[in-house]
Amino acid sequence: MDDSQPRFLDDVTVELVRHSASDTDVLWAARVSTAGEQSLEEINKDPERSKGLINYLMRDRHGSPFEHNSMTFFVRAPIFVFREFHRHRVGWCLAGDSEITLVSEKGNIRRRTIAELYRLWHHGVEDALPSSGGGVTWKKSAGKWSAQVKYANKSHYLGLHETREAAERVVAEFRAEHPSKRLRKLASVRRNHVRCYDETTLLASRARILDVMESGVKRLIHLTTESGRSLRCSVDHAVLTPEGWRKAGELEVGDQLMAAATAVPPSEALVPPSLRRGIGVWTSMQRLRLIRETDTCHLCFRSFPREELALDHVVPVAANLLKALDPSNLMPACSPCHRKKSDAEQALAKRGGKVSIAKPDPIVSIEDGGEEMTYDLSVEGPWHNFLANGIVVHNSYNEESGRYRELQSDFYVPGRERRLVQEGRPGKYVFVEGTDEQHKLVTEAMEASYRQSYAAYQEMLEAGVAREVARAVLPVGLFSSMYATCNARSLMHFLSLRTKSEQAKVPSFPQREIEMVAEKMEAVWAGLMPLTHAAFVANGRVAP
Template identity: 75%
Template sequence: MTDTPADDSKIELRSDVTVELVKSSATDSDVLFAARVSTAGEQSLDELKKDPERSKGLINYLMRDRHGSPFEHNSMTFFISAPIFVFREFMRHRVGWCLAGDTEITLESESGNLRRRTIAELYKLWHTGVEDRLPHSAGGVTWHSRAGKWMAQVRRGESNHYLGLYENREAAESAVAEFRELHPSTRLRRLESVRRNHVRCYDEETMLAQRARIVDVIQSGTKSLIKITTAAGKTLRCTVDHAVFTPEGWRKAGELAVGDAVMAAGTGPRPSEALVPPSLRRGIGVWTAMRRQELIKEVDTCHLCGHDFPREQLALDHVVPVARDLAQALDAKNLAPACEPCHAVKSAGEQALAQRGGKIAKAVPDRIVGIEDAGEEMTYDLSVEGPWHNFLANGIVVHNSYNEESGRYRELQPVFYTPDESRKLVQQGRPGKYVFVEGTAEQQELVSRSMEESYVEAYRTYQEMLAAGVAREVARAVLPVGLYSSMYATCNARSLMHFLGLRTQHELAKVPSFPQREIEMVGEKMEAEWARLMPLTYAAFNTNGRVAP
């Protein structure tokens, strides 16, 4: 890497946001067709020849009486460039793609073990953690070398309880378990949440199974759902806008029909590659051993079980097994400390993985045999780490709805946000009922100067780390949330109305909102594009107090 530390001239300061409508399929007629098909059936096609202006009353009725699903049969994709802190607000209002709460997400451990949790359960655990009742006691079973027997003892509170010597370990453990059962405790222990979990995902070119870290779990509001059933018996309940992977690529659930295929979890023949030659395996082992001192601290954490061990009890483990990806065998970033028991278990599993022949996990086509309405209920979504941004929902490959520029794969550019004179700086009032007022000239100067100085120093540090060979995904941690980033956001009219109701202030709004000004700037520009595409729907939204149906 030849990057050099930044100088002040490299920093660009902006006070605006960019919103571009890059593609759309959204008209007022979409709402009318969707509403009339429920009563007119195939005769609703006749409405294609009629002027939608005639039907503004129907659109207003649908909006007023909260008939929401007709407003979902359309799509808009926006390109947005804004400070990172604006996108954090976006992630709280996922616009469109959502799953039913009982949808089971496939999680995959480091060693390749799979298990399922519902997305509603993941949401709860993600935001609250896990509470587990354990006896408030320590101790257990140890070998008493002088007596040649197993000793059972328990410490409870301030007292030690000696339970005796036993000929075998099972008897000693039984004594400890009996004591703890007779002396229960109501102490609650907060366990680690699901924030280290990974999902099963798929390489969209090879269809082979991979792993991806969960970035966020989002509750997306009550929405209308459809139910897709496949020939293999898999079912998926999701909104019509949710992207589903098919043999032809990504398609919206609402565009699919009986007879189409979706990609689902399955197996295929393992490639007939030869095993890693013994000489190469020995070379990889020598190279790995030479990096023990460099990559394992004197006391370090096993990346598999999360416990701390001295260096002599740790080995360097290939996170992605050599048998799965030989290209990462000599990549130091693919090495992590693992305790001896965990390393032995994982290595045994990798040996099975390396065996010739057999089956390998991959996505396979599964034909749709049924599509039906599935009512309305609370919905959820995941954001998962790239490069594929997909996961398994009830065994069917689906996409997450939020794609932001990643500092893992490209060097981030030094464009930073600083408010101009029109940005009100002082907050007055209490949360939920406050206003912003103009700041003084001194406050404006302080904000501009302090931000610029902070940005210059942060970007200089970022460049220094890149020049020293530090990975981009590590170096980016020093950059502030005022850095500009880019993303694509796809939504339908109904979900956009939900977003605008919360993230814009308007004199016609029945329910007042107090958005951060910068997210409101994005919302205003999205609103202007939508108003041009669907003027009758937009007028009905305002007439009915800017409350989404």
């Protein structure tokens, strides 16, 4: 088939990209408070005891031991599935007055509240209209006061009045009804970048904002740190700590948050040129062993043939010389990402003065933060974090962008097993089998629509129209892709919402297409953490 012709698919793709997830992670985390750090041999001595402990943690809702693990999934599905991912994220909410640190290309800093960013992003920028003049004058011939206003380059006569106060009141009323400001949506608002941090080196960087979301009215907690920073957020919002990402509601006074700070930069002078050349030779020798024929860039998560990939020191040589010859510190990176990261590291090493980093800041108080409308950001990778009131917080959504690459011509058409007919009312409805005629109608209508819209998309691209403009004609049945990172606890919550099961204590009615994604994610997870998965199912499929 010609690559420009649409392909019609009836299934979704879920692949495990990388993970550090096993039942032993849960056991280690649970037992460290009572038995100290234990060896793997000790933990595996009594499998039944381990199974019983995991079941106890699940049953009594002790959630934090299930968070000391990580899974990154590559998901390819129709766009409308990702809208469900996006809409049903749990927690991840900040108070509207949280100040977000924005960084220009030249490194200039400014701050806006997240509520203001949401208003500008979705409703536009306040812009002055042409000046409004006029006012009140005495008309001697009439013996009265004349009222008139110039508005939007037009004069508006407001009549004669017996007193000056009456004329001024009419002018004031007119100006109140016709404000000299208007709302315009400016493209520059959507080019904002936030301060973010490399989670390995803790050095500051910048990332483009992809979306600003209103997350609904939520109950908040108020965290205050030793340096005087404060953050009001939902209990489920992830914040960066020296031990990694943790939910705000699990933190206690004395725990540390990572916050904006400055430090003396690393210097290239610490690494002699001869040693640097030797490190380069050794790194080149590892290519065949550490890069597969087709592999994934650890910075942009796209796949490339081996010849287009380099080995990148995740922790830069100048930042930690001890990791220079550590194979576990080497990851594949595509040429553009590797060049960009290397340039930034070299500029940092050569720059004098101090640089921006993230440093620990102890919590001194945790209080009730009230209840109000909340917001969140989605930012571009590879580091999906940003600064809110000077504290490093996380976002959780990273979908393929149609602004920077031509979108592939893969479209979703339901398979014959997909039930098409909805019966009943909301909350009580069920889906039943469609007829052959209904399936034929759906298939033919969708395929015709897809062909027409993709042809229009291609026509605009060939005419030189920007991708971000041309993509507007494409329907939500287009396949997109996303990297979703989660721990076992957050995955269990997602599964409880996005799968339908007779074993669930709380019924759920997910759309079939996102349930297909959830089922595939659950199958992978069950293989990684069988005891945890069994306990999840046995306890009514409720996340702890």
